Amino acid sequence: MKRKGGRDGPPALNWRKSSYSSGNGGACVEVVETPDGGRYVGDTKDRSLPPHHFTAAEWHAQPLADEG
Template structure:
């Protein structure tokens, strides 16, 4: 899934409130206007790769997490 440079520059990434403040292994998520989600590694400080998910893919992922599929 393609993400434009403009979308990356203007995306507002956030970390989970459950993430520690020690700079450990965290992911950051941003939601785009059309519902796509972007995910990146916080340790890369915005310079690493970004994964993009369609709204339906993200919803399926959350449903699986909440259902304990990855537990």
């Protein structure tokens, strides 16, 4: 199923560019929060790749989740 931006993955979710993406055309990722608090993370340079899924527990255990 295609989602906004042409990427295959969960439909009807609002993907956004991650604040950790570089602004100079380098490594860019997009993130969407799922209704259960998990996240999907996708590579904007290759939208043919499936997004990675993290459960809410996995996402909040990530070191970057605590950085501000």
